[in-house]
Amino acid sequence: MSNVAVCVRIRPLSEKEAQYGSMVPCIRRSDQESFTFKDDKEEESVFTFDRVFYEDSIQADVFEFVAKPIVKDAMNAINGTILAYGQTGAGKTHTMEGPNMQNLDDSSSKGILPRVAQCIFEFIQAADETSEFLIKLSMVEIYMEKIRDLLDATKNNLQVKENRAKGIFIAGVTEVGLANRAVGATQMNAESSRSHCVFLFTIQQTNSEDRSMKTGKVYLVDLAGSEKVERTGAEGKLLSEAKMINKSLSALGNVINALTSETGSHVPYRDSKLTRILQESLGGNSRTTLLCCCSPSSLHVSETLSTLRFGSRAKQIRNKPKVNAERGRHELEQLLQKSEYECEQLRGQVLILNARLQSVTEGNKILTPSNISATPGNPLEPRLRAMLSKKVPPRLDEVIAALQEIFIKEGLLGTGNANYFPEFSTGDIILDLPSLNSDILTTEKGVNGGKQELPDDNIIRTIVILQNSLEDLTEQLDKVTRENEGLKMELGACMHLLKVPSPHVGIHKPISGCKAEGKCSVGKPLIVRPVRGGNDRICELGSCQEVQILDKCDSTQIKWYWWRSLASKLMQNASSLLKRYGFYTSLQRCCAR
Numbered sequence: 001m002s003n004v005a006v007c008v009r010i011r012p013l014s015e016k017e018a019q020y021g022s023m024v025p026c027i028r029r030s031d032q033e034s035f036t037f038k039d040d041k042e043e044e045s046v047f048t049f050d051r052v053f054y055e056d057s058i059q060a061d062v063f064e065f066v067a068k069p070i071v072k073d074a075m076n077a078i079n080g081t082i083l084a085y086g087q088t089g090a091g092k093t094h095t096m097e098g099p100n101m102q103n104l105d106d107s108s109s110k111g112i113l114p115r116v117a118q119c120i121f122e123f124i125q126a127a128d129e130t131s132e133f134l135i136k137l138s139m140v141e142i143y144m145e146k147i148r149d150l151l152d153a154t155k156n157n158l159q160v161k162e163n164r165a166k167g168i169f170i171a172g173v174t175e176v177g178l179a180n181r182a183v184g185a186t187q188m189n190a191e192s193s194r195s196h197c198v199f200l201f202t203i204q205q206t207n208s209e210d211r212s213m214k215t216g217k218v219y220l221v222d223l224a225g226s227e228k229v230e231r232t233g234a235e236g237k238l239l240s241e242a243k244m245i246n247k248s249l250s251a252l253g254n255v256i257n258a259l260t261s262e263t264g265s266h267v268p269y270r271d272s273k274l275t276r277i278l279q280e281s282l283g284g285n286s287r288t289t290l291l292c293c294c295s296p297s298s299l300h301v302s303e304t305l306s307t308l309r310f311g312s313r314a315k316q317i318r319n320k321p322k323v324n325a326e327r328g329r330h331e332l333e334q335l336l337q338k339s340e341y342e343c344e345q346l347r348g349q350v351l352i353l354n355a356r357l358q359s360v361t362e363g364n365k366i367l368t369p370s371n372i373s374a375t376p377g378n379p380l381e382p383r384l385r386a387m388l389s390k391k392v393p394p395r396l397d398e399v400i401a402a403l404q405e406i407f408i409k410e411g412l413l414g415t416g417n418a419n420y421f422p423e424f425s426t427g428d429i430i431l432d433l434p435s436l437n438s439d440i441l442t443t444e445k446g447v448n449g450g451k452q453e454l455p456d457d458n459i460i461r462t463i464v465i466l467q468n469s470l471e472d473l474t475e476q477l478d479k480v481t482r483e484n485e486g487l488k489m490e491l492g493a494c495m496h497l498l499k500v501p502s503p504h505v506g507i508h509k510p511i512s513g514c515k516a517e518g519k520c521s522v523g524k525p526l527i528v529r530p531v532r533g534g535n536d537r538i539c540e541l542g543s544c545q546e547v548q549i550l551d552k553c554d555s556t557q558i559k560w561y562w563w564r565s566l567a568s569k570l571m572q573n574a575s576s577l578l579k580r581y582g583f584y585t586s587l588q589r590c591c592a593r
């Protein structure tokens with residue numbers, strides 16, 4: 001379990017705020033983690049967070065502390081989320097995107113978003129040779145409780161769905177276009193964004209040797225301004241927008257309150273689209289950092305206080321980050337083997353217990369050294385009796401070997417099953433048969449001082465112990481058998497994947513009817529993938545059904561070919577690629593250029 005990290009960023013005074021030069025700022029620096037806040041009644045309180053970035057902090061420092069560890073985790077298949085919270089004009093967009101997404105040449109002012117993109121490619125360059133990567137980016141905004149695809153203006157009411165494989169996801173979100181983020185002007189900030197903006201990087205990593213796959217996601221969320229409606233002076237449409245924004249932010253607050261309340265009350269994730277999308281980031285399996293943006297001006301003292309209180313509360317949320325990995329063939333085979341072995345062990349124990357139960361109920365006697373000889377026709381051999389009479393409990397494998405012999409002799413097992421019990425000598429048997437046996441002994445000695453004849457209730461107790469153990473074992477066996485089935489399916493899927501031929505690099509020769517013809521110039525190298533079981537080859541970036549294969553490469557070459565060209569294009573054209581999130585469009589253009 002790890003707590004949600006909460007950082008605070010205090011921006012410099014704006015020109016307008018600076019005009020009130022005589023006013024003392026409401027925040028006084030203490031150190032990197034705490035500061036003193038003075039409220040409108042001049043009362044002071046100390047706030048402490050994971051990290052405080054003051055007016056003089058630089059974008060690179062914020063990225064290094066807040067985002068880089070999250071990107072690193074995502075490369076290891078642990079989902080991460082960064083949320084920027086604060087009133088309008090407090091510096092959320094400046095921190096997340098930078099002052100000018102149209103011009104990313106100024107590397108020092110770049111915000112978290114372009115740095116995350118760059119960092120992903122840096123990690124890829126340094127990654128293991130056997131790793132193949134697929135990076136995706138989606139961008140949506142939540143405006144008036146509707147999810148709009150920022151890359152496809154026609155999709156303006158996307159739905160949030162959930163399934164076992166993907167967790168929570170936005171169904172049908174696409175990767176094209178991007179210029180329609182809703183912007184409205186309020187008195188607070190001439191370019192205030194009235195929507196919540198969510199950027200999602202998905203990093204999918206496949207091991208080219210065993211096809212095991214792991215996926216990490218990074219959510220970057222630039223929340224709409226958290227100011228109170230009456231302070232914005234909003235009217236008409238802007239007023240209903242402001243109310244809607246407040247509604248989803250108060251839903252966010254309610255989720256945080258529920259997650260941090262001691263009574264463990266219901267968490268109302270479904271009360272807004274925002275909280276639904278962020279479900280796994282808040283109290284879920286993601287590593288999450290909340291970045292509270294504030295103005296230092298005493299003009300905004302009440303908004304800043306409410307932001308700081310929000311941050312303090314969120315700090316108590318505990319998440320449980322997990323690795324999202326699909327297991328590779330080798331790992332699956334080992335697991336399956338272990339699970340089958342466990343199944344065999346359990347089956348053996350069920351058989352033993354059944355026999356003991358039968359013996360106890362039918363012979364009306366307990367199987368202990370003291371009464372073995374008194375039971376006429378008792379199937380237990382002297383060897384077993386000797387074992388059970390030792391002070392030190394016998395090793396389970398010895399008991400099993402003896403029982404196996406007896407079972408065969410008694411016709412409970414055919415001789416063909418002589419090896420039915422696997423080697424039990426490892427000692428990792430779940431049921432502790434010796435201690436069960438000593439339980440029975442203790443019961444017997446406690447009741448009648450170890451005499452041969454046992455009272456009926458003692459026999460009943462023994463039977464109950466055996467029956468309970470049997471039930472537990474049967475349950476365990478069912479569970480392991482089910483897991484076993486799951487593993488077999490996973491292994492099957494993995495084997496299937498291994499059979500899919502690896503891609504080749506070829507030269508795209510558009511033929512008539514190819515829809516990609518207009519986009520791809522003849523002779524431009526493209527990645528193509530042979531269609532399984534046939535000779536056709538599908539161009540992955542276009543829809544051309546025929547590609548002339550000039551050169552076959554192994555998957556490592558493919559990886560380098562693909563990522564070198566993509567990464568260099570991305571790096572070279574960083575400004576256009578990330579220009580107000582034109583990342584995906586640019587990916588698509590890669591083949592047109």
Ligand SMILES: Nc1ncnc2c1ncn2[C@@H]1O[C@H](COP(=O)(O)OP(=O)(O)OP(=O)(O)O)[C@@H](O)[C@H]1O
Binds near residue numbers: 012087094189223226
């Ligand atoms: N750390 C900073 N250094 C310099 N200028 C900053 C900083 N933070 C914010 N600003 C400036 O303050 C103004 C408001 O910032 P920004 O647009 O990022 O606010 P916001 O919280 O995103 O507002 P909104 O909720 O409307 O999106 C911008 O002009 C921005 O350039």
